[in-house]
Amino acid sequence: MKSKDMKELTSLISKLRKIQRTLIYKHTQLKTIYEDDKHKHLMMILLEECSQTDDIFDAESQFSDVNFEEFNRGGDFTGLKSISTVRWNCVFKLAQVHLNHIGSIKKCLEELEEYDLILTKQDSILLGGVVELLDVFNVFTTYIQGNDFPTLNSLVLFYSEIKDRLETIHLMTTDDLIEKAADILLTNLNRRMPLPMEAIASALLDPSTQHLKIINEWLNLEGYSKVEVIETVAQSMKINIHETISEAPILDDRDTTVQPKSLREKLLAKHINMIHGSSNLEQELELFAQKKEIPACVLSFWRQNESSFPKMSAVAKVILGIPATTAKSESAFSIAGCLIQRRRASIEPMRAEKTLFIHDNYDLFNF
Incomplete structure (x- = not known):
């Protein structure tokens, strides 16, 4: 994906961030837009989701300082991670919130007279494509996070699902940028997600x-x-x-x-x-x-x-006992980091190991 395409995508994400912050800063005013309880409730949900996704990102926009003139990788797609520390699932959550509440957000921006932030028809099409594309991988990560011990046999199933959905998006999308992204992801699927x-x-x-x-x-x-x-x-x-x-x-x-x-x-x-x-x-x-x-x-x-x-x-x-990912191991190291701190630097290795064991298997204990 060339710098022109990346600029279009990051421009959309930057716009979504500005919309998000505008809604958060004006939340008191926005609560009075609707009079009926149903729409008030929907507005509260919108503001709550905007607040949650805002916590994911840093205080300053991480997409505003991208120098696309210097971003030259020979036209190869390297992903957002190469130009920003924001991970794809953060972008997915941000885009999903806006897509789910696109009508309410438009009404809010009109009320606030922020007409330049209202998404155009092309922006809305690209937004839908971004959500659809990233949701392909969200299904897999949701399963991994919700499963205590995902094993190797699940990789083949989700590889099939990812490949099938990417092929469908590539054939059905009407946005050129999303079509390019789907094509690149399909081409590199075996390299990025090999099946041993x-x-x-x-x-x-x-x-x-x-x-x-x-x-x-x-x-x-x-x-x-x-x-x-x-x-x-x-x-x-x-x-x-x-x-x-x-x-x-x-x-x-x-x-x-x-x-x-x-x-x-x-x-x-x-x-x-x-x-x-x-x-x-x-x-x-x-x-x-x-x-x-x-x-x-x-x-x-x-x-x-x-x-x-x-x-x-x-x-x-x-x-069938081999884990599919290192997520469980990384989680164990993370918990160990919370346990072994400066104030507990003298904890014995065996005691630390037993504490971690109890933490990971607490639901199996019958007190």
Whole structure:
């Protein structure tokens, strides 16, 4: 995205910031615009949201001092972060508030006689495009923030969703700038959000994601089969799937209870596998492909079906425990920073570790 396009975008964001501050500074006057309770309530919501988003930004506008003459990256898109410290989710929140209350904001600006701040038709179109574009990534971050332990299998699902929505925006948008942005994001999606083999393997081990179209596309592009992916990941993680004890698989999906086996049956299953023959990874994958359920917890699914898929479960135990992002680790370091301060510099490492453990697992304690 060239400097001209960036200037148009940052000009819109700067305008939104000015609108936001105008509404906050004139909030006492704006409360008297509407007489009925319904519109008064909507006005209070608008002012509250403006106040919340204002806290995100610094006191001075961070978009007013951008020197676009010096901003020359050969026409490549590098994002707002390269020219401003404001993150995309802050811009998304700011734009979303204005889009949701665009009619009320226009009326407020007319009442205040701030006609130069009223968004033009082109500004409104660009604003809608910005919200739609950034909402693509907001869905993923919302899931990550709301999930205590997001694992690798979720990456493939959200990669598919992000790619599909970007393609839709690229085809349907009427704004040239948003079309360019969507095209650049699609072009760089694999570089900025690569799908490692471990993510593909974890998606294959989840009955709810194993049939995603993106998996077959990845396999065809990289030249792997499903069996090769599982075996390669198992080898890289030093998981021995060739010496797993094969027990009789539960072929009937309706029988979800694990029946206790006698010592004789266990020995027969271990040494000669006379009941259903020896299990191999390819057979397990074929049987697993028939699973159409969407388990609430994939780890609970493997706990119940471990005996049916001994080789796959050996890999699933390891790979489905890998977090999808470093958000949880970063949160732990942040909390540790609040705990270990100058006034508590002498706290023992073990005591600090136990305190952090209790903090992260407080909801599991039954006092």
